Amino acid sequence: MGRYDDTTDDRPDPAAEDPTTVRYRFKGLVRSTGQPVEGHANGETEETAYAALSEHGIVTESLTPDPEPLNLNRANQPLASAIDSALDTAAAQVPFDQLTERFKGKNVWVLDRDKIRSRVAQVVDQALAQAQQTTGTDVSAIRSSVADAIDGLFRDNKNLTSQVSNNAIQMDRQIQRMEAFTHKAESLLAQMTVAISRMGTGGGGFGPQRYQGGSGVIPQEQNQVLVEIFKENLRLRGIEIDEKPPADATVAPSGEAPADSPAANN
Amino acid sequence: MAEQSQGGGHIRPVAGKSILSGSDVDSGANEKALLLGIDLGTSRSSIVSMTGARKTVESYVGYPRDAVSRKMLKTDVVYGKAALDNRLALNLFRPLEKGVIKGTRDDAGVAEDEQRKNLEAAKHLLRHLVETIHPGRDEVLFGVVGVPSRATSKNKEAILAIAREVLDSVMIVSEPFTVAYGMERMSDVLVIDIGAGTTDLCRMHGTVPTEEDEISYTIAGDAVDQKLHDLIMAKYPRAQLTVNMCKIFKEQYGFVSDARDKVEVEIPVDGKPTPHDITAELKQACEILIQPIVEGIHKLVSSFNPEFQDRLRHNVLLSGGGGLLDGLNKRIEDAMQAIGGGKVTVVEEPMYAGANGALQLAIDMPGEYWQQLR
Numbered sequence: 001m002g003r004y005d006d007t008t009d010d011r012p013d014p015a016a017e018d019p020t021t022v023r024y025r026f027k028g029l030v031r032s033t034g035q036p037v038e039g040h041a042n043g044e045t046e047e048t049a050y051a052a053l054s055e056h057g058i059v060t061e062s063l064t065p066d067p068e069p070l071n072l073n074r075a076n077q078p079l080a081s082a083i084d085s086a087l088d089t090a091a092a093q094v095p096f097d098q099l100t101e102r103f104k105g106k107n108v109w110v111l112d113r114d115k116i117r118s119r120v121a122q123v124v125d126q127a128l129a130q131a132q133q134t135t136g137t138d139v140s141a142i143r144s145s146v147a148d149a150i151d152g153l154f155r156d157n158k159n160l161t162s163q164v165s166n167n168a169i170q171m172d173r174q175i176q177r178m179e180a181f182t183h184k185a186e187s188l189l190a191q192m193t194v195a196i197s198r199m200g201t202g203g204g205g206f207g208p209q210r211y212q213g214g215s216g217v218i219p220q221e222q223n224q225v226l227v228e229i230f231k232e233n234l235r236l237r238g239i240e241i242d243e244k245p246p247a248d249a250t251v252a253p254s255g256e257a258p259a260d261s262p263a264a265n266n
Numbered sequence: 267m268a269e270q271s272q273g274g275g276h277i278r279p280v281a282g283k284s285i286l287s288g289s290d291v292d293s294g295a296n297e298k299a300l301l302l303g304i305d306l307g308t309s310r311s312s313i314v315s316m317t318g319a320r321k322t323v324e325s326y327v328g329y330p331r332d333a334v335s336r337k338m339l340k341t342d343v344v345y346g347k348a349a350l351d352n353r354l355a356l357n358l359f360r361p362l363e364k365g366v367i368k369g370t371r372d373d374a375g376v377a378e379d380e381q382r383k384n385l386e387a388a389k390h391l392l393r394h395l396v397e398t399i400h401p402g403r404d405e406v407l408f409g410v411v412g413v414p415s416r417a418t419s420k421n422k423e424a425i426l427a428i429a430r431e432v433l434d435s436v437m438i439v440s441e442p443f444t445v446a447y448g449m450e451r452m453s454d455v456l457v458i459d460i461g462a463g464t465t466d467l468c469r470m471h472g473t474v475p476t477e478e479d480e481i482s483y484t485i486a487g488d489a490v491d492q493k494l495h496d497l498i499m500a501k502y503p504r505a506q507l508t509v510n511m512c513k514i515f516k517e518q519y520g521f522v523s524d525a526r527d528k529v530e531v532e533i534p535v536d537g538k539p540t541p542h543d544i545t546a547e548l549k550q551a552c553e554i555l556i557q558p559i560v561e562g563i564h565k566l567v568s569s570f571n572p573e574f575q576d577r578l579r580h581n582v583l584l585s586g587g588g589g590l591l592d593g594l595n596k597r598i599e600d601a602m603q604a605i606g607g608g609k610v611t612v613v614e615e616p617m618y619a620g621a622n623g624a625l626q627l628a629i630d631m632p633g634e635y636w637q638q639l640r
Contacts, residue, residue, distance in 0.1 A: 228474040
């Protein structure tokens, strides 16, 4: 059977007790409210974890194996798991693209899960060591020292966050500009190619190979067909050619019904 | 590096030589290009190359289900008829549906994962198709791929995406158009291309057909197979029959003409091969193609310039696998009496007509167009 956990539960994790049970990290939505939720679920297989989440009214969006770190003395060290669970509970899913748009060009500091975990562990460990030296086995004094240490830790945001490099965002922008430039260049090149091919065999241009070296006359009809196919394929690649419509563009092609024909009026 | 064709006056590229060298034209395309015409079909896919090589593969791709089937088949991917024959040991894909990659139609309703697998299978199929004609190691591959006439941009982009991973430069062109182009009949012609997934009608008037020039129906080879299956099962409920068996019967004996010998096939009943007379069912199933085709012809003719309508009616070309059905052109001609009569001709090599035309187009296409599209 599976188990789902998004609380700061410090009971021993069944995944650690039962070697066949795997801990999975999930992200999903509460079925009844639609609120994003993430945390851990345990199960022998993915299916059992999915089932456990479903039983708890959670629609799972992603589920990845996230085994518990090896902890030989787990019963005495529930802290790491508690911090993880606390962070899971406090976290909320947000559309990342919106965030990048909103903070474009700014220096951004984000909460760093690993940093928090290691700093909390470090501070608590130091506080315990110091308290033991100074106050002996006075439990209340030890608790007070730990509380002060954690309070101090959370006073400075630098203990909890890491700066997101602005370079990546700038790089993205540069790539976008290069893409736009390449696109423009491709379009221009295609335009030149089409223009050259329309010049026919004279004047350095050339037409379809089937007629090269033959009578010397390129059927304009066929040349136009090849140009159209080429342009259509450029369009499929997202390359548009800005061309002025030919002067006789208003004249209907031979096969199509003229504007005043009965067929056209149907 | 080009040679004079027997037809006189035409210059054709030579395999393995640069496509535009040896003349005073500097195309900047001094490479050994192998030009290909490809018809990616729902049921069968064909390829023809400028070297003269041509192959047809059934459009199936299979992946071994497990280690045992992998060991038995001794390969990671199985194609064509081999895939169909070993389908019990394979995860079998028929990556094309109604002429386009499955899942790329707006109404397909295929899961994203399924679509990804079909794209992958289509890519493998195309790669296999190209490998069957053994291109040289130092040759660049330029290919024209035919798609159904009413394929959407999304369909075309999907095919383009996979083709670009296999070929060096690709062009996507409407299939009926390639048929007409290959026959050098680009004006006042109406092409009917009957495939497995779609029946495409396209009128040609000397330029690239637009949407108004094309009609596509999904009543095609697959629909005939299904209809035949339903009819046989209705008549012989104990027959153990699959749609694939019906497809084989259709391809072997399919007809719509009035005069025909009895068609008797062996179908298992309780595991025992038993002869069954399917003459009437086969004819009835094949006939479902006629009515939509005639309606399509009527629509395309009636909306054409009245001065050219008669010429169009008398220049109807029938291609694709459906063109092989015995007597289909005559039956269409008979049905066309109601709209003023006409002449329907089955093209030479209906199965390869699309790929042949695509190759012709690839050959005629100026080298710098190919380079531009790389």
